[in-house]
Amino acid sequence: xxxxxxxxxxxxAVVGGGVLIGYAATRPSGHRIAxxxxxxxxxxxxxxxxxxxxxxxxxxxxxxxxxxxxIHTALAMMAADELDASWENVHIEQAPATxxxxxxxxxxxxxxxxxxxxxxxxxxxxxxxxxxxxxxxxTTGGSSSVRFTGQHGMRVAGAAAREMxxxxxAERWGVPAAECTTALSYVQHNASGQSLSYGELATAAAELxxxxxxxxxxxxxxxxxxxxxxxxxxxPKVDGTAPYGIDAHSEDMLYAAIRLAPxxxxxxxxxxxxxxxxxRGVKRVIELEDSVAVVADNYWRAKxxxxxxxxxxxxxxxxxxxxxxLAARFERELAESNGSKDLEVGDAEAGLETAADVVxxxxxxxxxxxAPMEPMNCTVHIQDGKAGLWTSTQxxxxxxxRVASVxxxxxxxxxxxxxxxxxxxxxxLPFNWNCIDHATKIAMEFDVPVKTVxxxxxxxxxxxxxxxxxxxxxxxxxxxGNLIAWHNRFTGPIQIPGASHPAYAIENQSIRVVDxxxxxxxxxxxxxxxxxxxxxxxxxxxxxxxRAGKNPYQFRMDMLQDHPRHRQALEVAAEAAGYGRxxxxxxxxxxxxxxxxxxICAEVAEVSIGDDGQPIVHKVTAAIDCGWAVxxxxxxxxxxxGIIYGLTAALYGEISIENGRVAQNNFPDxxxxxxxxxxxxxxxxxxxxxxxxxxGEPATPPITxxxxxxxxxxxxxxxxxxxxxxxxxRQSTPIASV
Amino acid sequence: xxxxxxNGVEQIVxxxxxxxxxxxxxxxxxxxxxxxxxxxxxxxxCTVHVNGSAVRSCVLPVSAVExxxxxxxxxxxxxxxxxxxxTNTVSLxxxxxxxxxxxxxxxxxxxxxxxxxxxxxxxxxxxxxxxEIDASVTNVCRCGSYPRIRRAIRAIANA
Numbered sequence: 018x019x020x021x022x023x024x025x026x027x028x029x030a031v032v033g034g035g036v037l038i039g040y041a042a043t044r045p046s047g048h049r050i051a052x053x054x055x056x057x058x059x060x061x062x063x064x065x066x067x068x069x070x071x072x073x074x075x076x077x078x079x080x081x082x083x084x085x086x087x088i089h090t091a092l093a094m095m096a097a098d099e100l101d102a103s104w105e106n107v108h109i110e111q112a113p114a115t116x117x118x119x120x121x122x123x124x125x126x127x128x129x130x131x132x133x134x135x136x137x138x139x140x141x142x143x144x145x146x147x148x149x150x151x152x153x154x155x156t157t158g159g160s161s162s163v164r165f166t167g168q169h170g171m172r173v174a175g176a177a178a179r180e181m182x183x184x185x186x187a188e189r190w191g192v193p194a195a196e197c198t199t200a201l202s203y204v205q206h207n208a209s210g211q212s213l214s215y216g217e218l219a220t221a222a223a224e225l226x227x228x229x230x231x232x233x234x235x236x237x238x239x240x241x242x243x244x245x246x247x248x249x250x251x252x253p254k255v256d257g258t259a260p261y262g263i264d265a266h267s268e269d270m271l272y273a274a275i276r277l278a279p280x281x282x283x284x285x286x287x288x289x290x291x292x293x294x295x296x297r298g299v300k301r302v303i304e305l306e307d308s309v310a311v312v313a314d315n316y317w318r319a320k321x322x323x324x325x326x327x328x329x330x331x332x333x334x335x336x337x338x339x340x341x342x343l344a345a346r347f348e349r350e351l352a353e354s355n356g357s358k359d360l361e362v363g364d365a366e367a368g369l370e371t372a373a374d375v376v377x378x379x380x381x382x383x384x385x386x387x388a389p390m391e392p393m394n395c396t397v398h399i400q401d402g403k404a405g406l407w408t409s410t411q412x413x414x415x416x417x418x419r420v421a422s423v424x425x426x427x428x429x430x431x432x433x434x435x436x437x438x439x440x441x442x443x444x445x446l447p448f449n450w451n452c453i454d455h456a457t458k459i460a461m462e463f464d465v466p467v468k469t470v471x472x473x474x475x476x477x478x479x480x481x482x483x484x485x486x487x488x489x490x491x492x493x494x495x496x497x498g499n500l501i502a503w504h505n506r507f508t509g510p511i512q513i514p515g516a517s518h519p520a521y522a523i524e525n526q527s528i529r530v531v532d533x534x535x536x537x538x539x540x541x542x543x544x545x546x547x548x549x550x551x552x553x554x555x556x557x558x559x560x561x562x563x564r565a566g567k568n569p570y571q572f573r574m575d576m577l578q579d580h581p582r583h584r585q586a587l588e589v590a591a592e593a594a595g596y597g598r599x600x601x602x603x604x605x606x607x608x609x610x611x612x613x614x615x616x617i618c619a620e621v622a623e624v625s626i627g628d629d630g631q632p633i634v635h636k637v638t639a640a641i642d643c644g645w646a647v648x649x650x651x652x653x654x655x656x657x658x659g660i661i662y663g664l665t666a667a668l669y670g671e672i673s674i675e676n677g678r679v680a681q682n683n684f685p686d687x688x689x690x691x692x693x694x695x696x697x698x699x700x701x702x703x704x705x706x707x708x709x710x711x712x713g714e715p716a717t718p719p720i721t722x723x724x725x726x727x728x729x730x731x732x733x734x735x736x737x738x739x740x741x742x743x744x745x746x747r748q749s750t751p752i753a754s755v
Numbered sequence: 756x757x758x759x760x761x762n763g764v765e766q767i768v769x770x771x772x773x774x775x776x777x778x779x780x781x782x783x784x785x786x787x788x789x790x791x792x793x794x795x796x797x798x799x800x801c802t803v804h805v806n807g808s809a810v811r812s813c814v815l816p817v818s819a820v821e822x823x824x825x826x827x828x829x830x831x832x833x834x835x836x837x838x839x840x841x842t843n844t845v846s847l848x849x850x851x852x853x854x855x856x857x858x859x860x861x862x863x864x865x866x867x868x869x870x871x872x873x874x875x876x877x878x879x880x881x882x883x884x885x886x887e888i889d890a891s892v893t894n895v896c897r898c899g900s901y902p903r904i905r906r907a908i909r910a911i912a913n914a
Contacts, residue, residue: 084861084862085860085861085862085863085898086861087861247855247858248858250860250863251854251855251858251859251860251863252855254860254863254866255828255832255847255851255854255855255859255860255863255866255870256788256828256829256831256832256845256847256851257787257788257789257827257828257829257832257867258788258829259863260787261790261864263787263790263791264787266781266782266785266787268785272782297771314782315770315774315778315782315783316778316781316782316791317774317775317777317778317782318771318774388897389862389864389897390790390792390798390800390862390864390865390895390896390897390898391790391792391862391864392791392792437862437863437864438862439790439862439863439864440862440864440897440898441862442897470791472794473792473793473794473795473798650858651858654858654861654900654903657899657900657902657903658861658898658899658900659899660899661898661899661901662897662898662899683793683794683795683797684793684795684797684798684895685795685797689798689895689897690899690901691889691893691894691895691901692888692889692892692893692894692901692904692905693889693890693893695899695901695902695905697902698902
């Protein structure tokens with residue numbers, strides 16, 4: 018049990034008449050690199066607080082951002098179950114962005130998963146964050162909240178609080194603690210028939226020393242976890258009362274519309290704002306290093322006036338760059354360099370030499386924008402050396418630090434007001450600082466709140482994109498059609514180590530990466546590297562299966578002997594989808610399986626080709642092994658969500674570069690799956706009982722290859738370049754089934 | 756000056772006639788339930804009802820709603836009194852309740868518009884076919900709540 022490495026110390030406070038029971042932990046110097054990073058700075062404050070009021074109402078504070086993934090509810094379920102709380106009397110609140118509510122468990126979790134917390138290292142290196150605070154994150158990303166904060170934080174907090182309440186009751190009754198039981202927010206002593214509510218015990222319990230190693234429940238003892246619970250954030254989301262960052266409002270608020278340098282990295286040269294300043298409601302035109310903003314008393318007025326601002330940005334070496342140029346550069350790098358090692362197993366070159374058949378293929382994907390439904394926005398109010406901050410974010414604590422750093426304030430003088438996130442998908446993570454920085458600099462010019470809002474055009478053209486990647490393969494098959502060599506060269510960056518490694522048992526593998534850096538800024542995009550790498554791997558494996566004359570399902574299963582969870586996921590999805598059955602005329606099934614964020618997800622897509630030459634995805638059957646399900650209904654939701662997010666990218670997703678800048682403007686040229694194009698989705702949850710896996714991302718990677726593998730069967734066209742709307746699938750030669 | 760009713764309450768605003776209704780609602784009246792998504796009537800996050808019909812408010816000039824009855828998502832959730840004015844009594848509409856029953860929203864940002872679009876559809880067509888749903892509900896949900904939206908609509912239609 019992981020909690021044995023912790024020592025719990027008392028941390029209590031009275032808030033709103035209730036008693037907070039929480040814990041802080043000291044991490045011993047670790048056996049791993051990351052743990053030594055953590056321990057160097059001594060004591061860490063941990064996070065998850067449980068407030069118990071005299072009337073037995075319980076509030077659970079959750080430090081992660083609710084972006085629709087249901088973690089407020091899931092994390093509260095984990096604490097409440099261990100606490101043996103009455104779920105009906107549990108309230109859930111977003112924890113404030115203060116050091117006290119930082120997610121130390123995230124760093125530990127990532128460290129355990131990756132050996133070093135590489136995903137988090139940029140955070141450590143950031144000047145705006147103290148190295149000492151590697152553990153002090155509120156990041157919601159990496160599909161990590163439930164499996165790290167929930168498992169190592171919320172459950173432990175609930176269990177510790179329960180033991181303290183029992184101890185308190187036992188002392189009051191003069192009975193052994195072992196004779197006391199808990200249920201529905203009461204401690205009971207059955208022998209004497211006594212019982213006390215948690216509310217009656219909380220004040221005294223908070224004075225006790227928390228247990229060093231509270232006992233966590235066995236899964237058979239769960240009362241709340243594992244049940245489909247309604248999400249606490251849904252009622253306010255159906256009546257318009259749920260606050261998002263963009264909904265910050267006050268009578269004296271001003272609004273900023275902004276024009277950023279269209280070519281990334283260039284600076285503003287000159288501005289003529291004379292016409293804009295004549296417009297009704299316009300207060301100021303603010304010139305920043307890379308942008309010009311109009312501030313008015315209404316966002317529409319600011320936006321309209323901005324159209325009248327004449328601005329000139331400096332020229333740059335990237336002014337003539339197009340997507341074709343970048344692709345040519347990637348190809349050149351792949352041709353000229355053997356790259357740096359990602360994975361070397363056996364001798365892939367020798368394997369290719371001895372192979373009876375060598376298959377070569379080159380795959381590519383374009384840049385992608387995140388396009389959360391809530392456009393980027395940030396409201397800052399600076400007055401008397403203090404700042405209020407309203408922004409939907411995947412990391413309130415980092416945003417607080419960033420605003421403080423930009424405005425030259427102490428971070429404790431910046432208050433972030435929590436809100437729901439209108440989608441994140443990686444866009445609202447730290448280091449995607451534009452909008453936050455701009456809003457802060459603009460607000461520094463005023464003493465009233467200023468809300469800076471990116472238009473949808475700004476959102477698409479000023480994102481930090483999923484990288485465009487080219488990936489070249491050679492696969493060697495022996496005379497029996499067995500895959501004996503896997504040779505892969507692709508353009509970076511690598512954001513998730515291991516995402517390019519196939520799970521399949523292949524004796525000889527050589528996977529190397531060349532530099533894919535361009536002037537286009539990149540960042541994590543839902544499922545990060547897995548989104549493109551799974552398309553590559555699961556497509557090329559499919560190519561090899563067909564080339565070997567083998568059934569694509571059996572070809573995979575034969576090479577997954579060491580991965581029983583992959584096999585089971587594939588088997589469950591294939592069986593549920595009726596893989597191998599007679600399909601309606603013109604329909605085919607394609608499949609893909611991938612592990613990401615410690616979950617295994619297999620998907621089978623049923624596809625046909627429409628009269629317009631575009632694929633129609635009728636149904637997706639998914640099997641997800643996330644260890645076990647905390648809230649099965651949100652598991653299903655996240656699988657549905659991940660599939661549709663990935664399908665949008667497969668069908669339509671492309672950010673292209675022309676003249677150094679993004680060519681797309683708004684949804685018509687960055688189209689989305691909508692009701693009419695959304696497939697039926699069937700989700701099967703596999704309760705393997707393994708350690709918890711993530712859910713926000715793992716359903717996104719397999720969908721593209723599942724669809725394109727079906728397209729191959731239908732048309733004989735192997736899709737090696739996305740999006741699909743570039744291809745006319747009417748010219749086709751269906752493949753005989755194998 | 757523009758004069759119209761929002762959720763039964765008369766509003767008089769001193770704005771340019773071409774200002775889209777969305778920004779009158781959000782920035783002038785402080786009614787933030789109606790969302791900004793694209794500004795070009797593509798995504799539907801800004802959907803409201805004008806005289807009961809779904810309209811995308813981000814491109815609808817306020818001059819076009821002079822004297823009209825606007826309903827926003829905030830107006831769906833409250834019981835009206837005898838004069839048609841909203842009371843403080845929360846009374847979720849059938850669509851809103853179905854959205855909770857089927858756990859439809861994820862991030863929820865598009866759902867104000869979805870709820871308004873679906874309410875309008877069901878008011879005129881209580882039992883729409885899948886094709887009619889597809890043609891009528893063209894709003895974007897980036898989280899992909901579409902399967903649940905369809906399920907919730909079906910449940911209402913079959914109730």
